[in-house]
Amino acid sequence: MVGKGVKRKRHADGGLDSCQNLADCPESYSLKRQLVLNTSLNKMQNGRALPELSLRRTVLIANTLRQIQEEIRLESSQLASAMALDSGCSELGSQRDVPPSRLTTESHPAGFGDGLEDFPSASDEDHSLSSAINSILRDLDIIVDESPSPSIPQDNLGLPEAMDTAAEDWNKEEIQSTEPSRPLESVFGSFEIMSSSYLVGVTLDDLFLDIDTSVCDCDVATVGPAPSGRAVPPGVADDLAKTFTSCNSSSSLGASPTLRTDLNDLDHIMEILVSS
């Protein structure tokens, strides 16, 4: 969102403006870099749908993130070579699987001279950061472009844990019916589709709630629990149609008018579902 220019008080020191003199204080350079890093990450994570609005903005933010990441990596590798003699290498392996949620919430302490405990977290951040950027760009490809580029399956280190298992199940069904060859690591893509679909959470049962099927002696239960999501697999739809049409013909002799109209409504709805 656009911010209005606000009159700011002059600070004697500290604040944003003091970090402008990069040559003077290397410590504030790290602070400033961290600030930019955090801002960029917030932008990437808050505006998950925004690549559709502005690809240019997303690419520019991603490039800024990569640049900072590269700088940090360079510094940490220089630090590593300086500290290679120490026996801190054993600590690296154990800290490898740090959860990626540390990335946004934790404010990285300034400078790398504090000790070894900072070093493994930096490379963890790098790894999850780069995979986060990559996954965003890859999912953009899936969502926006009709002909998605063949992508190498990446590990899921950078994915947030906030995923509905129901959404995952639906995703598996959907993806497998359309593109069986695409690996399911791109969960972000399905999350994107789910969140913007206007039929989120609608099940087949919900559509039939207002229809009184108690008068119908057809075995509706044979259809079973309907798959959640808006797409009815063609096989199930056919079964439903067959079930209801057979009901219609068998009970047409002695059926009451209400039963016939109910079944006609059902036929009509099934037609719509099957044709869509």
Place this chain on the structure above:
Amino acid sequence: MEEEIDTRKINNSFLRDHNYATEADIISTVEFNNTGELLATGDKGGRVVIFQREQESKNQSHRRGEYNVYSTFQSHEPEFDYLKSLEIEEKINKIRWLPQQNAAYFLLSTNDKTVKLWKISERDKRPEGYNLKDEDGRIKDPSTITTLRVPVLRPMDLMVEASPRRVFANAHTYHINSISVNSDYETYMSADDLRINLWHLEITNRSFNIVDIKPANMEELTEVITAAEFHPHQCNMFVYSSSKGTIRLCDMRASALCDKHSKLFEEPEDPSNRSFFSEIISSISDVKFSHSGRYMMTRDYLTVKVWDLNMENRPIETYQVHEYLRSKLCSLYENDCIFDKFECVWNGSDSVIMTGSYNNFFRMFDRNTKRDVTLEASRENSKPRAILKPRKVCMGGKRKKDEISVDSLDFSKKILHTAWHPSENIIAVAATNNLYIFQDKVN
């Protein structure tokens, strides 16, 4: 005479002509037609409003023609892509006029996905005198009609009709940012973030892809196309700018797919100005050829640069638009203002260039005298017919009277779109949802 007018203008003798407040919709593009008689604006609601300059009357020869509303129509409607669950905005991104070939006017307007060719025509006569219908309007029985009456054209109130003649759709996966009519007047191009397509004005179901910078692996995407334009005289040449601050000149005679540029214009980065935002502020938001075709102008976040097409390694002129923002880049990055796309325009003789800024300021640079001026487009500060006062922004320290300090600038009031009459000193400035037209003072 022209020189005189130019220097007078730089001495800010512009006076405000009109102020049209469009209904609540933000203006997203402004464009004069090739004669300057018409001025088209597109807004965020998908509407196009066309203004026409009134004919100068004989008794008021000293008064220049004013612009009045000529036609209003809904060009694009919001759409929903059900397959991808994406909303397609109806906002008009660009309008480009076609040269006039008959009594009607033609323009191309585009939103993010679809380009449309509109025909605007006048109707001021109506045929009258048919004897085929009776007074009620019912068609008479043919056997009762005994005389042949030829209808006569009678004048009627002027009616301006806009009708869509062509719809060029389904050719862009990404958002269209530019359209440009070729000098052959038969073809035009449309550019989105990653591809540029070439169209024939008569053919809507097919377009040719002439530039494609989409990487095979989207994870490798680091650069997008930001603007594109055909050369004003050479129908085989065009340029496109990128988010990394480069401009590529391409020749369509070289190959069908112009991924290889003929020339690459890029200025080496100044190491003393390096920051985290160097790439973002180098992203080019607009590129315009000069009327002569010899130069081109690019706008990035802080500067306007003029390039000689014969020299690729650096621009021949660089103008600072709002250098005082360089120390505020971090905040501007936070509030997303750093991603604003400002446009730039040449005047008719290529001697003055103009571009917008924040706080409803816009800037003009005279290339010959090297003088520049900052003007403001706002209702409070200028009465009709008043001459615009130059504005000044002070960086820090003691603020002089009438100056504005950087921290008081209103970043929500941005002038992204401006237009200059092709031959006269008349400019149109879009300030959010207001359109300002300024004319050069005539003594």
